[in-house]
Amino acid sequence: MPENSDLIDVDSLLTESELELRRTVRAFVDAEIKPHIAGWYENAEFPTRIIPRLAELGLLGMHLTGYGCPGRSAVEYGIAALELEAGDSGLRTFVSVQGSLAMTAIHRHGSEEQKQEWLPRMAAGTAIGCFGLTEPTAGSDPGSMTTFARRDGEDWVINGTKRWIGLASIADIAVIWAMTDDGIRGFLVPTGTPGFTATVIPQKLSMRASIQCEIELAEVRLPGSAMLPKAKGLRGPFECLNEARYGIIWGVMGAARDSYLAALDYSLERLQFGRPLAGYQLTQEKLVNMAIEINKGTLLALQLGRLKDAGSLQPHQISIGKLNNCREAITIARDARAMLGGNGITLDYSPLRHANNLESVRTYEGTDEVHTLVIGNHITGIPAFR
Structure with missing residues (x-):
């Protein structure tokens, strides 16, 4: 750092x-x-x-x-x-x-x-992929998905809607999770397949330099070989989600660090009442709190990374990292924005952009509430999801 x-x-x-x-x-x-x-x-x-x-x-x-x-x-x-x-x-x-x-x-x-x-x-970056799990009415509860794949001879035919799917409009291949008569299965859907439509979600206040889409699947016909053979049930997509959640644990500390450094630089240069903002006790307290949480969050990410490399990282540990680091990062970004005063609402400075983005990061791959219940289940042995 x-x-x-x-x-x-x-x-x-x-x-x-x-x-x-x-x-x-x-x-x-x-x-x-x-x-x-x-x-x-x-x-x-x-x-x-x-x-x-x-x-x-x-x-x-x-x-x-x-x-x-x-x-x-x-x-x-x-x-x-x-x-x-x-x-x-x-x-x-x-x-x-x-x-x-x-x-x-x-x-x-x-x-x-x-x-x-x-x-x-x-x-090599010559083919782009997307991951179609979330639906308009099935976010935190993907098991209630209504996208359905039915057998038709040797083929599969998929109908349904996916929402908040990153990269779908520029993707070459979509991993689509659908209910079947045999439970949830994954399918590889080339995005040029008739019946596949990806529409960019407009007017976002967050993640504006990114692509999120709604996917419509209308009688999308695929050969039997399109199914992912080793994924059955929710364990398949959840294993992928845990990989993404792990990356978030680290990533949000980058947004937090950049926000903190923007506030630090600004407070050292901005003069108020004849002295730098950084010379005031309240400013130093804010900077100290930010720096401490960034150090703690980075240590947490590193510990979980070492566990992952050793093959011993557990799902509840991923939830601890995702919950804590997202929560702290968004607080740091917001506090940094406040330290910039009116200038902080412009794109000349990064903290408000980071804070807006982190509203999405905090939500996707499991909300605070979902990760809290995962950790609570581990602590108490009592699943409180239902």
Whole structure:
């Protein structure tokens, strides 16, 4: 972390290869994202031209092995997510949807033929994927999905609606989860298939430099080979969601750090009543509280990353990280915005943009309430979802 935010020498816990990856991704964000992100956000533009660079840096499916995937560690993936989200949550979300959701679904649950067909191209950024689970009336309760896939001879025919699906309008392949007579199954749907329509959701107040869509599936006919053979029931999509949630734990600390540093720089330069804002006790208290939570959240992310690399990370631990770090990051971004006064509502400064984005990040891949109940179930042994 930058010197003014790493108060407890978290960097000493990282290997040289991890630090080198961080330097590389941070330099990319500083040079190619931050100078342009205000315009992309204001114009609601996702910059597709950065996709080849993300692939070149080995950030697409980076935690997966084989099939042209980078095969990096969980901690390295987390570090990259943090640095990307210091640029913008929407750009980190692209890497998450492509790698943690769509590519992981194929890598973990697909046939050998499906893996060979899609993963090398997705790792190279020449094919884009999306992950269709959430529906207009089935967000936190995906088991109530109404999208249905029926057998018709050797084929499958899918009907239904998905909503809040990242990248769907630019995707080449969609991982669609649908109810069948045999329970929930996953299907690979080429987006050019007749009956598949992706419509961008307009007028968002959050994640404006990102793409979210509604998908309509009207008599979408697929061959039997389109089904993901190793995924049955909700465990399949939940395993992918946990990969995405893990990346969020790291990523939101990037948004928090960038917000904190913006407030710190501003408070050192802004004069009020003849002295810098940073010289006032109330300002220093706010900066201290931000820095402490960033250090705590980064340590939490690192601990969970080490557990993941050791193969021992548990779902309730992912929920702890997602709940805590999102909650703290959005508080930091809001407090940083307040420290900027009226200037803080402009896109000249990052905190309000981060705060708006974090409203989405806090909601997707499990709300605060859902993760609270996951942790509560682990503590008490009593499931309170119903």
